[in-house]
Amino acid sequence: MLKGNSEITLYNRDLPKGCELCRLGSKIVVFISGECGDNCYYCPVSDQRFGKDSMFANEKKTTSLYDFIYEAYKMNALGAGITGGDPILHIDRVTNLIKMFKTEFGESFHIHLYTSGRYINYDALDALQESGLDEIRFHPLKLDYLKAIEKALKYNFDVGIEVPSIPGEEEYLKFVIQWAIDHKVKFVNLNELEITERNYQNLNAKGLRISHGLAGSSGSFKLASEILKLYEFSDINLHYCSSVYKDIVETRTRFLRTIKMSAKPFDEYSGEGTIIRARIKTTDNISDYGEKIDSEHYIVSPLVIDDILKKYSVDEIIIEEMLPYGLKVSQKLAYSKSK
Numbered sequence: 001m002l003k004g005n006s007e008i009t010l011y012n013r014d015l016p017k018g019c020e021l022c023r024l025g026s027k028i029v030v031f032i033s034g035e036c037g038d039n040c041y042y043c044p045v046s047d048q049r050f051g052k053d054s055m056f057a058n059e060k061k062t063t064s065l066y067d068f069i070y071e072a073y074k075m076n077a078l079g080a081g082i083t084g085g086d087p088i089l090h091i092d093r094v095t096n097l098i099k100m101f102k103t104e105f106g107e108s109f110h111i112h113l114y115t116s117g118r119y120i121n122y123d124a125l126d127a128l129q130e131s132g133l134d135e136i137r138f139h140p141l142k143l144d145y146l147k148a149i150e151k152a153l154k155y156n157f158d159v160g161i162e163v164p165s166i167p168g169e170e171e172y173l174k175f176v177i178q179w180a181i182d183h184k185v186k187f188v189n190l191n192e193l194e195i196t197e198r199n200y201q202n203l204n205a206k207g208l209r210i211s212h213g214l215a216g217s218s219g220s221f222k223l224a225s226e227i228l229k230l231y232e233f234s235d236i237n238l239h240y241c242s243s244v245y246k247d248i249v250e251t252r253t254r255f256l257r258t259i260k261m262s263a264k265p266f267d268e269y270s271g272e273g274t275i276i277r278a279r280i281k282t283t284d285n286i287s288d289y290g291e292k293i294d295s296e297h298y299i300v301s302p303l304v305i306d307d308i309l310k311k312y313s314v315d316e317i318i319i320e321e322m323l324p325y326g327l328k329v330s331q332k333l334a335y336s337k338s339k
């Protein structure tokens with residue numbers, strides 16, 4: 001019997017540990033560098049990031065490895081997923097960060113890493129094992145890269161494969177899954193193909209369109225579910241993860257977790273994991289209600305607006321909606337004295 005809720009997530013056995021923690025929104029997303037020696041026609045990494053040596057902790061641009069530790073504290077992370085580009089191009093940065101995470105949060109802090117396998121050699125694998133890496137996920141976009149997986153299988157960390165489910169690529173997927181079964185790879189994840197600003201021209205040219213959610217491609221789930229059915233009882237953990245799942249479960253639960261950990265007393269939050277605040281312009285002292293941010297502005301909970309309006313002279317109230325890491329997504333004028 002296949003488990004999960006069909007088009008959102010589907011699997012035949014246990015979920016990989018990295019996926020279980022992602023489900024709880026408890027993994028910090030480490031984008032270690034956008035540099036990569038490959039150029040997949042379906043690569044989803046944005047132009048702003050791809051090929052550039054810049055780092056992001058969740059959605060926030062960072063310049064220091066310590067920022068990843070800070071962000072992990074802010075969301076009470078139980079683990080990290082390291083991605084890029086190809087992180088192996090910055091193996092020293094990766095292994096230093098893994099050691100920092102393990103020292104700060106303990107051995108149980110679960111770390112998985114994505115790579116195509118192109119630059120994997122025994123030196124890199126030795127360094128990853130020595131740093132404490134828990135799980136490695138390969139994307140063998142060329143069959144030649146399977147050699148890297150054979151090497152990794154000699155190490156202690158869990159070895160899996162993660163590839164997009166691209167309509168028209170069923171023979172490739174079947175080959176890779178059979179190879180994984182023959183070589184006792186721990187799991188194969190099939191991602192719903194995401195159509196993004198970077199890859200849409202290539203994918204549209206193949207007749208693929210966004211069919212649901214923000215990025216999910218037509219035909220991708222159908223192909224993955226047929227493949228899962230085919231290997232339902234085989235000796236490999238197979239798992240399909242939709243782009244909707246990434247949006248509504250992984251990202252939203254991560255946002256809510258961050259809010260729970262680091263929200264201020266006056267922050268209200270929505271079901272989508274955004275923070276709702278009221279910015280009040282007044283010359284009165286209303287610091288009992290919230291935080292003074294400059295000579296004439298305070299941030300307070302929208303729930304106390306009525307109370308403040310009854311007692312104080314207010315010039316303007318703006319309701320702001322923001323993501324937990326500070327990016328403002330909307331603002332609305334709720335009250336103006338001049339109107």
Ligand SMILES: C[S@@+](CC[C@H](N)C(=O)[O-])C[C@H]1O[C@@H](n2cnc3c(N)ncnc32)[C@H](O)[C@@H]1O
Nearest residue numbers: 042084085114115116139162163164191193194
């Ligand atoms: C974007 S890659 C970055 C890390 C590394 N360069 C790699 O390819 O594994 C991260 C994961 O996304 C998967 N992936 C690549 N293109 C995708 C797409 N258009 N939709 C969904 N997943 C995709 C890859 O198989 C890989 O497991």
Ligand code: SF4
Nearest residue numbers: 036038039040043085
């Ligand atoms: S290997 Fe990964 S990052 Fe590089 S082009 Fe392919 S999908 Fe993009």
